Amino acid sequence: MTAFPDQALKQAQDGLKKIMVQWAATKTCDQDKARTLREQAASANYLRYRRSIPYFAKVCSMAGMNGDSPGLDQIIEHCMIPDDIFKSYPQGLLDDRDFQGMNRWLAKVGDIGPSQAAGKARNMDQWLDLLKKEGIHLVFSSGTSGNMSFVPRDENTWRHFLKNSLLYTPMTAADQGVIPSWKKLALKLLCQNMEPDALLSLTDRYGRLIFRDFDGYFCNFSGGAQGIQLVGQELAKYCRNAFFLYDAPLSPMAVRGIIRGATAPEEQAVIDAFLKTTVHDKKANYHRMLNALEKSSKRGRKAIIFGTPYLLLEICQEVKARKLNLRLKKGSAVFFGGGWKSFDGNRIPEEELVELIGESLGIERNFIAEGYSMTEIQGLMLRCPEWRYHIPPHFETVILDPELRPLGGDDVTGTLGIIDPFAESYPGFLITGDHVRRVKEQCPCGRGGPAIISIARSPGREVKGCGGIMAKINA
Numbered sequence: 001m002t003a004f005p006d007q008a009l010k011q012a013q014d015g016l017k018k019i020m021v022q023w024a025a026t027k028t029c030d031q032d033k034a035r036t037l038r039e040q041a042a043s044a045n046y047l048r049y050r051r052s053i054p055y056f057a058k059v060c061s062m063a064g065m066n067g068d069s070p071g072l073d074q075i076i077e078h079c080m081i082p083d084d085i086f087k088s089y090p091q092g093l094l095d096d097r098d099f100q101g102m103n104r105w106l107a108k109v110g111d112i113g114p115s116q117a118a119g120k121a122r123n124m125d126q127w128l129d130l131l132k133k134e135g136i137h138l139v140f141s142s143g144t145s146g147n148m149s150f151v152p153r154d155e156n157t158w159r160h161f162l163k164n165s166l167l168y169t170p171m172t173a174a175d176q177g178v179i180p181s182w183k184k185l186a187l188k189l190l191c192q193n194m195e196p197d198a199l200l201s202l203t204d205r206y207g208r209l210i211f212r213d214f215d216g217y218f219c220n221f222s223g224g225a226q227g228i229q230l231v232g233q234e235l236a237k238y239c240r241n242a243f244f245l246y247d248a249p250l251s252p253m254a255v256r257g258i259i260r261g262a263t264a265p266e267e268q269a270v271i272d273a274f275l276k277t278t279v280h281d282k283k284a285n286y287h288r289m290l291n292a293l294e295k296s297s298k299r300g301r302k303a304i305i306f307g308t309p310y311l312l313l314e315i316c317q318e319v320k321a322r323k324l325n326l327r328l329k330k331g332s333a334v335f336f337g338g339g340w341k342s343f344d345g346n347r348i349p350e351e352e353l354v355e356l357i358g359e360s361l362g363i364e365r366n367f368i369a370e371g372y373s374m375t376e377i378q379g380l381m382l383r384c385p386e387w388r389y390h391i392p393p394h395f396e397t398v399i400l401d402p403e404l405r406p407l408g409g410d411d412v413t414g415t416l417g418i419i420d421p422f423a424e425s426y427p428g429f430l431i432t433g434d435h436v437r438r439v440k441e442q443c444p445c446g447r448g449g450p451a452i453i454s455i456a457r458s459p460g461r462e463v464k465g466c467g468g469i470m471a472k473i474n475a
Contacts, residue, residue: 006048012041013421016394017167017196023393024168025191027175028448034393039072041421042396042429046075049427052111055085056427072419075429076398076406080417082431083376085109086149094148094256095263099127110152110426112136123266124253128225137161139225140252141375146259148252151376153425160378160422162234163200168392169371170210172382172447176366178333179210207238211304214332215296216242217289219307219315224250227375228338232306235335239304243292245285245311246277286318294326303332305361309353312336316360327362334363337371337380350387372455376430378422381452386444388451394421397450399438404431410440415458433458 015037023029047068049056056079060066063078070079089105092098100119106112115134121127128138137153139161153161171191174184187210190199216239218232229250236242253267254274262268277285296303307315312334319326334357354368370383381389391397398417399407407414416436420428435458440450 006044009041009044009048009421009424012037012044014196016041016421017164019393020164020167021191021196021199023447023449024171025188027446029393031393031449035072035396038394038396038419038421042072042075042419043069045421045423045428046070046079048111048424053427054108055088056081059427072396075419076417079427080398080400080404080429080431081427083149083374083433085427086151086376087147091147094124097121097123097264102127106136106138106150106152112152112154112425123264123270124256125251125270128252132225137225139227139230139375140255141227142252142255142259146256148256149375151426157378157423157425160424162230163203164378164394164422165380165392166200166203166207167196169380169382170207172384172390173333173369174210175445175447176369176385178331178367178369180331183210211235211238212240214239214302214304215292216240217245217293217303217305218242219245219289219305219311221246221248221250223248224252226250226252226255227373228308231338231371231373231380235304235306240301241296243289245289245307248273248277283318286315287322290315290318290322290324290326293328294324297326297328300329302329305332305334305363307336308338309336312357313353316356319360326360330364331367332361332363333367333369334361335369335371337373372452374432374434376423376432377418377420377428379420384443384445384447384451388439388443388445388453389455390443390447391438391450391452393449395419396421397438397452399436400431411437413437413454416452435459 016034019029019034019037050060059079059081065074065078086109088109089102093101093105099121100116103114103119106114114131114136118127118130118134121130131138135155137158138150139153141149170187173179174187190202216236218236220232221229222244223229223233251270251274254270257267257271258274262271293303305312350370354365357363357368358365366385372381372383372389373379379392379395381391383389396419398419399412400415400417401407404415414435416432416434418430418432420430422428435456436452437454438450438452442448443451
């Protein structure tokens, strides 16, 4: 008996979760089985998207895709969508605060149904809050043009977004020595003996088990629905104490208004508050965080420091300017990611940033880790000590040539495409704006499966993320 699309999707997702956990615990998995499950999920999602997302149905019609249950190769050839879909609304809708119009746009690009009440919002921040109360989570990002991307997630996709990475990231971090060996063993036993959903139900418990020895220092905002901010907010829940560089939510209205200009006095007031926090009070915020870090270090407590490359660079510069002799307790760690390592248009080499972090904070090299992700996907790729971003087995990655045709091979360079089986409320067959080199070979670190070696923005694509925005604000 053939499973219905949603049933087939759930079966594939459950299988992929098990493979994620296996890959986390043993560094290897059945790659052929993983691809079969990714294909099953993609075919089921194709039918769901066609049924409920007008934008995707139009793409299929234009491509002549009218049959049922296409294979993965057909989806890659005909149904991949640029991530610009998430900012395809007329900018005038936000300029005019026409949130009924924005709701109509959301209903075309996602499988969601915003209410008339949410459309009566006075401003963008209130609009996001009203949608959240309806179970619609808009995660936003912005490039240096100020054109906002909004990725609509229903409750199920939101849960995947927040939790799925926890099936494998704690083990991959443990492999680098961030947690004691006995905790690593306990975590490995949990991975090998529990079903994934049961493991996720213990997220709060084992998250606190792993990170309760740490004070957390987060070089980002304490609230807001921007991608990297959410990562910091989730990690902060598990630390014994949490300190945020900006003890305020990140306002999307302020981010857009900073670059495009205020359209109303209310918006100007939000921009002024944002600039006071990030520019006028910047030194005071750095000093407050560094003072807390220094006291924690003197008490012999381990620290986790998290942030974007841009802000971590400034933290290190502040340490040097204040001539602080910060040598954090052995086992302290730095995690960074989000945005682009861009300040004046040039990419900062990872090696240079890692060396600076080690010199300023006394962090051992293996305890400095970087993650690669994006607002539009449900997952995170952690970089190993061999400088490779390992692709978790639930993602189907595609490398595309300049004409957006898929490239074959075990070592290929081009535009990155990702097929995400856990994107349920919006089309998860995405062409990103990233230019990468992907290899398929056993990594010297021991972890199997494909990995990404280098990342840059594709030609003509703007600098994206918090790092680029903050660089422009402080220019």
